[in-house]
Amino acid sequence: MLFCIVVIFVTVGHFGFVLFTHNWFYSKPFPRLMGDLIQATHFLFGLIGLFWVYTLAQKIEAFVSNPDPIFLYDILLIYGLFCLFVGSIFLPINEFFRNFWCLPLNLFKQQSRCFDYTNHFLLKNKIDFLNDSFKLEVVSAVISTPLLPINSKLKILHLSDFHFGGNNNYAYFQFVFAEVEKEIYDFVFFTGDLVDNVSFLRWVVPLLKKIQAKHGKFAVLGNHDLWNSPDIVRKYLRKAGFTCLSDDWCSVNHEGVRVGIFGNEYPWFSAKLPNIASEDYDFKILLTHSPDEFFWAAKQGFNLMFCGHVHGGQIALPFFGPLLIPSKFGRRFGSGFYVNDEMIMHVSRGIAGSFPLRINCKPEVTILSLVSKNM
Ligand SMILES: [Fe+2]
Known part of the structure; x- marks a missing residue:
């Protein structure tokens, strides 16, 4: 025994x-x-x-x-x-201790709409119905914050990991972005891995140009973009209306609130993490590819951090969760909302990937509404 x-x-x-x-x-x-x-x-x-x-x-x-x-x-x-x-x-x-940093459910409201586009594509195997790769979850989350003035609201669309030229085809992305284009956002954030193959950059403008944001669309690149001519990737993102924040930041005035949006592409494009703690804004947002900068970002005084990269592990076991999460913190930051001090991080499962299988792990786009605490 x-x-x-x-x-x-x-x-x-x-x-x-x-x-x-x-x-x-x-x-x-x-x-x-x-x-x-x-x-x-x-x-x-x-x-x-x-x-x-x-x-x-x-x-x-x-x-x-x-x-x-x-x-x-x-x-x-x-x-x-x-x-x-x-x-x-x-x-x-x-x-x-794995769930120690998860944002408690009582601090935010979340609802999802799920779409299944699998039937629009030719199934190669009988078990393909188990594959979530051609499904989509549109997550709508609401978080209240004391940092916004009374009766104000900030609506953010978070997109990540398109991997154009990887597993998912053009028709699937058309379905996804048709769903996303229905609303107008204050900000649209893209957190890296645009392409798996540069020849698919031709998809960027027709798919992304129509998404509307009042204060702008902002992007950082990921490891797959590094492997696929990053300067050309940035050029196409700009053509689609995005501002690329590569170790850079910009400020936006939203209803009297000074919002600072920072982009950091460590470790794939930056040798080290910059010290930006001294930059003074009412609301500081960080875009980065990987969740590995969670503790650094909280120390720098960010209020919100958006990232992707880990694809939710792509295969998540019932009760146990995902196994393969490419992060130095292992399975700790797989997907969803996490909190550290005053900062909230959202880790997106992304929309696609190079690996042609997702089980119990639907592609995701997230609409985050920040509301003032008294609303
Ligand atoms: Fe990725």
């Missing part, structure tokens, strides 16, 4: 370690080929490790019955004890 429990903890610890290092490595600005190699290595190591689990548990059992320090020179025993620690202690503690 005890041996079986050790086998389970070692297995969980092994996969936990593989996932943690995979997510951490994939959050770093490696060239695409190296990133893919790291991903393949993790996959192989995770699979091969399955054949070791029984041997690792046997070595732990032998060491416990005869704890001679000489055994500690056995690398398999060391790895087995490490997995036992990860599976039985580290992961349960980490999971306990």
